[in-house]
Amino acid sequence: MHDQEQMPNEEDLRAYERTAVTLADLAGARITAALGQTLSVRYKSGATADQFRDPVSEVDQDVEQVIRALVGERFAGHDILGEESEERPGRGHDIVWAVDPIDGTTNFVNGFPLFAASIGVLWRGRPVVGAVWCSTSHALRPGTYHARQGGPLSFDSAALDLAPNPQVRRRLAGVGARGLGERPPFDVRRTGSAAIECAFVAAGLLSLARFDTPNAWDVAGGIPLVQAAGGQVLVRGKADWLEFPGFLETGPEPADLRRWNRPMLLGTPAAISALHASA
Numbered sequence: 442m443h444d445q446e447q448m449p450n451e452e453d454l455r456a457y458e459r460t461a462v463t464l465a466d467l468a469g470a471r472i473t474a475a476l477g478q479t480l481s482v483r484y485k486s487g488a489t490a491d492q493f494r495d496p497v498s499e500v501d502q503d504v505e506q507v508i509r510a511l512v513g514e515r516f517a518g519h520d521i522l523g524e525e526s527e528e529r530p531g532r533g534h535d536i537v538w539a540v541d542p543i544d545g546t547t548n549f550v551n552g553f554p555l556f557a558a559s560i561g562v563l564w565r566g567r568p569v570v571g572a573v574w575c576s577t578s579h580a581l582r583p584g585t586y587h588a589r590q591g592g593p594l595s596f597d598s599a600a601l602d603l604a605p606n607p608q609v610r611r612r613l614a615g616v617g618a619r620g621l622g623e624r625p626p627f628d629v630r631r632t633g634s635a636a637i638e639c640a641f642v643a644a645g646l647l648s649l650a651r652f653d654t655p656n657a658w659d660v661a662g663g664i665p666l667v668q669a670a671g672g673q674v675l676v677r678g679k680a681d682w683l684e685f686p687g688f689l690e691t692g693p694e695p696a697d698l699r700r701w702n703r704p705m706l707l708g709t710p711a712a713i714s715a716l717h718a719s720a
Contacts, residue, residue: 448569449564457569458588461561461587464508464558464572465560468574469574469576472500475500504543508560509523509530519531522537522661522698523542524542537563537566538560539561539662540560540561543557544556545634545637547633555577555633556634556637557575558636559573559636559661560662561657566688566689567688568688570587573637575637575641584596586643588643588666588668603644612627613646614708616716635659636663638652642666642709648708649709651716652704663707664685673706673713675706676706682713682717
């Protein structure tokens, strides 16, 4: 990695955030324009009937190509980690743009209106900027949640501070029903998009979300949102949940961002404590 002593300064972070929002908005516009069209779809997992999983549409590929081109124009030399292409134009650079052009592609190709486009900016493996365009939101319309390290959670460039209704005693959690005990403290919901669930945790629509095997690009854009909202981000250790240290944990072998898939838990401190107490 490049020898950079300090993380990006405030001016750099603001510039990255502005670009991340531009990219997320652009992705959202292209996704919206493609709705209702007959799309070309292929499957990563195989060709037999029981293996038609992990679809990729032509829109996924088109959006990622556009994002890659714009990042290359504005920040030459930065690395890019994308779901749909293994090309790494700046491998070894301290700054990596982690891109999921459509998170929730299965929903998208089936016309189920819950999907997102996620842009995360990593510094030495730590997410410092995130922008997630969501097909719906707390405002009941599409829009982009975004944040930078040390900055506020925003939605479409307006600072967002949604206080939960204190009269609602049973909140929602983006987790499966297993492992919650006989009397779970939440009602559970799954959307089919990790990026949307991260954004919804940040916005207070979900109290927490848990992912068993997320990819880095699934959650890189959402982690800064949750942190800006005062939430916790944990990963599973050998015996317990630990504070998320970044995607490049030290170890005997160099970390591979493309292969990272550790269990992750995000939410308010109170919700995470309640989850642990009920398990």
